[in-house]
Amino acid sequence: MATDVQTRVVSGSRLQPHMSLWFTAREAFGIALGELRSHKLRSFLTLLGIVISTTTLIVVMAVVNGLNVYVATHVANLGTNTFVLSQMRWTHTSYKDYLEALRHSRRIEPSEFELLRNDLPGYEHMGAAASMTVPEVKYGRQVMEDTQLVGATPGMADIGQTEVAYGRYISASDILHHSLVCFIGHDLVQKLFPGADPIGNEIFVRGIPFRVIGAAKAIGTTFGQSQDNFLHIPLTTYEQMFVTRPNLNIFVQARDASQMGTLEDEARELLRVRRHIPYNEKDTFAINTSEELMETWHELTGSLFASSIGVVAVFMVIGGIVIMNIMLASVTERYHEIGIRKSLGARRRDILMQFLIESIAMAGAGGAVGVILAFVVTFLVRVLFVVASVPVTAVVIGLLLSGTAGLFFGIYPASKAARLDPIEALRREG
Amino acid sequence: MLKDEVEAVPAPREARFAVPSDGTLIRARNLWKTYSMGEAEVHALSGVSFEVRRGDYVAIMGPSGSGKSTLMNLIGCLDTPTRGEYWLNGRLVxxxxxxxxxxxxxxEIGFVFQxxxxxxxxxxxxxxxxxxxxxxxxxxxxxERAKEALARVDLATRMDHKPSELSGGQRQRVAIARALVNDPSLLLADEPTGNLDTATGLEILALFDRLHQGGNTIVVVTHESDVARHAQRVIHIRDGKIDRDEAMR
Structure with a gap:
């Protein structure tokens, strides 16, 4: 039988007819859009599922993407090539984990900072800071509330944790002399010294006067919380006036990224020796890095994203089934047309292709509407709620996914159309 | 089961692709078409044999239920016979x-429908x-070819109109242009004047005459003798068999 066919093809000199795919695509696309335009309500209902799922997908990706960038720059940004030694890790996998860490750790002492500063080889900059919140900072009759009071060493500015707008930062001499000086955030400048130069004026914290020596560049807000309501004073002054044994965070900056690991190990070893920790016991302090914070964050957004995938999938399947239904109706309505096309020489695959493209075009139109809607929703989210930006990949994935749904759910109606007997199909009135 | 019956009457293999040199376009040999309606078998065609030569103008006539639609479907390659051989332009279709x-x-085929x-x-x-x-x-x-075909049926000026914007005669002429555009070896018309008034029907028949004179082979299936009169030859079908085969001119 197989050889029969072969002989026939060769000796019959049969041209393999092929339909111009581009033409079919254009025609089918035109038909699909025409159908959508002529039944507006039906089209809306047909495409609703696809639109919702595409929009959901893109908006979630946009929010996650926005938050990732946001967290990377605002929250998990410890500075270039910088790690932080502190009593505890800043993120915990569980509450039990947190309690365990609390029991086994000890605060970082100023003497330990001195040790690291003198003995840690090959670091670029090092700074230490401890902080507390004070209810009031006063200048004359002006009051600033809930200000973060930071006891800091000069290294904090070198690392880039704060930037000087004008004046100067805390100096080594300030540390040495336990000076009553302060470096203030942008909020304090605006609240306490509206339209005036703050440098040289004295502001009061718990009745103690601090002379303003410099002001920081504005940072902005993180999750709606101002990051400019702070006041830096020399660490030694902080110890003397506010907290006798402060719990320090030590910021260490490496020369470049490749030395981060070595530097972390060196610092850990120095501290373990200093604290006499036996080799088989865990650290009683922690090293925090930007990467670690981002990892924790990604775990969080990952689960958010995964759960949204479920929603997207459900809507996509619903949308696909509705499209399949509409396509089945369309095939039934157009039996006669299919018959005409077959009588003119359309093969099964031509008809199949036509209806598949129509189905893909329909779903794709839904996807396109979803993309547009996603941009609108993302804009609203950005204005009203949190940072969000639509990544290009989200648009591509959204369109591909809706098109794929159209393809998949178009297979059954299209193959039904393709299998029609031409005589039967022609007999139906068009 | 139907397949078995087809294979029961095999054609001589070497003859299957023989290109006829004698100008025969259609050669139907003992065509049967059987439909099974539950238990009973209905023979729409029972043993039809005829030939159509290139350049012929043939009418197939018969009352409804005579099997002429079935025959038209076979000639038009919309269907295959249960038994028998149908050769079209040298191919055992x-x-x-x-x-x-x-x-x-x-x-090979240009359809014109009622x-x-x-x-x-x-x-x-x-x-x-x-x-x-x-x-x-x-x-x-x-x-280019589509425009040319429309010009041949005097519709060059209406080519951007949709069927709903055309008269019945114009629509049929569009259909004829469509049938001709591929230069088929056979123009197959099924009651081409059935939905037209007499004057327009005559126009269409005149067009067929012109096409025939231009060398086209035409087979018209009809039950109107006025239409059949334009053909050179009329094949009368009755009860699935050829009743009469008469030359007209």
């Missing part, structure tokens, strides 16, 4: 697959282009 039949319909069967959404030009689309004719050539 009765053993072709669906795919191959589609190719033959596209290449109800015109135009695509309502497309312009006259697009309708005429359709057969060329299905054999992959390049766009430029396609457009």
């Amino acid at each position: 009765s053993e072709f697959s669906d795919e191959e039949l589609a190719y033959i319909r596209n290449k 109800t015109f069967n135009l695509l309502g959404r497309s312009t006259a030009l697009r309708n005429v282009e359709l057969p060329l689309i299905y054999n992959g004719t390049p766009a430029v050539e396609r457009l």
